[in-house]
Amino acid sequence: MKILVTGASGFIGSHTVRKLLDDAIEVVGIDNNNDYYDVSLKESRIEWINEHPNADNFSFMKMDIADKSAMETLFKEHQFTHVIHLAAQAGVRYSIENPHAYIDSNIIGFMNILEGCRHNKAKHLCYASSSSVYGANEKMPFSIDDNVDHPVSLYAASKKANELMAHTYSNLYDLPTTGLRFFTVYGPWGRPDMAPFKFTKSISEGKPIDVYNYGNHRRDFTYIDDIVEGVVQSTLHIAKANPDWDGKAPKPSSSKAPWRVYNIGAQTPVHLLTFIETIEKALGKTAEKNMLPMQPGDVEATYADVEALVNDVGYRPSTDLDEGISKFVDWYKSYYGR
Numbered sequence: 513m514k515i516l517v518t519g520a521s522g523f524i525g526s527h528t529v530r531k532l533l534d535d536a537i538e539v540v541g542i543d544n545n546n547d548y549y550d551v552s553l554k555e556s557r558i559e560w561i562n563e564h565p566n567a568d569n570f571s572f573m574k575m576d577i578a579d580k581s582a583m584e585t586l587f588k589e590h591q592f593t594h595v596i597h598l599a600a601q602a603g604v605r606y607s608i609e610n611p612h613a614y615i616d617s618n619i620i621g622f623m624n625i626l627e628g629c630r631h632n633k634a635k636h637l638c639y640a641s642s643s644s645v646y647g648a649n650e651k652m653p654f655s656i657d658d659n660v661d662h663p664v665s666l667y668a669a670s671k672k673a674n675e676l677m678a679h680t681y682s683n684l685y686d687l688p689t690t691g692l693r694f695f696t697v698y699g700p701w702g703r704p705d706m707a708p709f710k711f712t713k714s715i716s717e718g719k720p721i722d723v724y725n726y727g728n729h730r731r732d733f734t735y736i737d738d739i740v741e742g743v744v745q746s747t748l749h750i751a752k753a754n755p756d757w758d759g760k761a762p763k764p765s766s767s768k769a770p771w772r773v774y775n776i777g778a779q780t781p782v783h784l785l786t787f788i789e790t791i792e793k794a795l796g797k798t799a800e801k802n803m804l805p806m807q808p809g810d811v812e813a814t815y816a817d818v819e820a821l822v823n824d825v826g827y828r829p830s831t832d833l834d835e836g837i838s839k840f841v842d843w844y845k846s847y848y849g850r
Contacts, residue, residue, distance in 0.1 A: 514538045515747070516592040518577055518625065519599030521545055523703045524640070524694070526557035527740045528596060533566040540590055543599060544576040548606070549704045556847075557701055577621030587628035596747055597625050597639035600670075603705055604644060604809045607667040618670035619677075626681045634687070638747040641675055641691040641773060643732070643814045644668035652781075653815040656693070656765035656773055665809035675773055682771035688751040689770070692743060695777030695816045699736030699836060700843030707784075708733075708837075711791050711799070712844050720800040721788070727803060729784040730813040732777040735836035738829035742776045742821065749825045765820060777816025778829045790833055794841040 515532060519525035520541025532539050541561070545554050558572055575582050577599050601607075601617040622639070629637045646654045648662040663669040671693075678689040698708040714721045754766035765773055792798055806812070822828045 513593045514540070514590060515594045515596060516586075516590065517541045517596045517598065519543055519597075519640075520561070520572060521554040521557050522598060523557075523701055524697060524736065524739060524743070525598040526561055526701060527699075527736050528598065528743050529561050529570060530564055531740045531744050533561070533564045533569055536566050536569055539570045540586075540592070541570065541572045542575040542577070542586070543572075545574055548601070548603070553701075553704065560701070577624055578616045580624055583624040583628055587632045591632055593635050594747055595625065595629055595634050595637045596743060597622070597637060600640060602667070602703070604665045604667050605807060606705075607665050607670075608809055611666050614666050614670045618667075619673060622674050622677060626677060626687070629687055630681060630685045636747060636750045637678065637687065637689045638743065639674060639678065639689065639691055641693045642668065642671040643693050643695040643775070643777065643816065644811075645672045645675070645693060646814070647811070652813065653779070653817040654775060655817045656775055656820050657763055659764065664811060667809075679767060679769060679771045682751070682767065682769040686770065689772075690746050690749075690751045691773040692746060693773060693775045693816075694739060695732040695734050695775065695814055697734050697736055697739050699840050702736070702840065708787075708791070708840060709844075711788055712795065712841060715791060715795055715797050715799045716844070718797070720802050722804055723784065723788070723801045724804050724810065725784075725806040725812060727783075727785040727788075727801070728812065729810075730781040730815070731784065731787070732779065732781045732814045732816045733787060733833060733836070734776065734778045734816075734829055735831035735839075738778070738831050739776060742825070742827050742829065745825050745827045746774065746776075746821075772824070774821040774825070775816040775818050776821055776829065777814070777818060778831070779816050779818050780833075781813060781815040782833055787833070790837045791841065794837050
């Protein structure tokens with residue numbers, strides 16, 4: 513196997529590369545290392561990958577997935593057997609202020625990935641979708657057989673578009689594709705723009721934290737190792753057509769084409785204030801909280817039904833919150849010297 517991992521210097525991407533290197537798989541990683549957040553953290557993740565005992569199997573290139581010519585050359589030269597597409601412009605709130613960034617990366621960039629896979633006969637494309645596609649849905653837990661036609665942010669709309677684009681290529685070109693709807697990922701090397709990192713940073717520095725929706729959010733916080741195990745197993749479990757799929761009563765989660773989508777989450781939604789208390793316990797400090805209303809584009813709760821992932825791929829996330837937060841806080845203290 514020779515696997516392309518896009519977004520390799522990102523949070524999930526860097527962990528995924530190291531997981532693949534555990535099995536001595538040849539990996540090519542790309543990322544544009546943009547300044548959406550601290551570039552030095554992204555560079556440090558690549559250094560962390562290069563500390564792996566099998567790092568000789570890894571090569572990294574700075575590259576933008578929206579660069580059509582560069583992507584064509586990359587695919588042609590390397591002839592990847594599998595592609596794990598994790599690069600994207602992330603963030604719900606950022607999409608409200610910078611919509612064009614999401615079209616460039618999440619739509620045009622994804623198109624270039626699909627074309628690369630199509631023309632170079634990749635065996636499987638596994639790509640990052642998001643729990644945000646459930647948008648205004650209120651029925652819990654979120655099921656892959658639920659309708660997801662009511663996004664509440666452009667980020668969510670771009671991820672739903674990815675699923676639709678992937679289906680088109682699976683249908684037209686028999687390209688196996690699997691989309692993974694991630695649910696609130698956290699852990700070591702996490703993104704500074706996400707709540708776990710922001711809370712830990714502010715609490716450790718004795719600064720107040722902003723708690724939106726007056727702390728009434730519930731999130732299906734999922735530890736990074738669980739996510740990555742699911743990504744790798746899903747990549748190696750090549751999507752197949754559903755022989756029982758019926759166009760007269762179509763199921764949203766599968767198709768007559770080799771196309772699948774799955775939820776990947778802890779399946780145990782946690783109240784935001786409980787999550788903050790767990791961080792306080794790990795840090796040995798109490799947070800000063802600014803209680804604020806819900807922000808535009810946000811949703812009150814996320815909760816994953818992961819039974820399809822369990823049944824088809826044979827994997828269920830398992831790390832509990834106390835263990836996950838403890839590992840994240842330990843990393844944070846070590847990396848930032850606090």
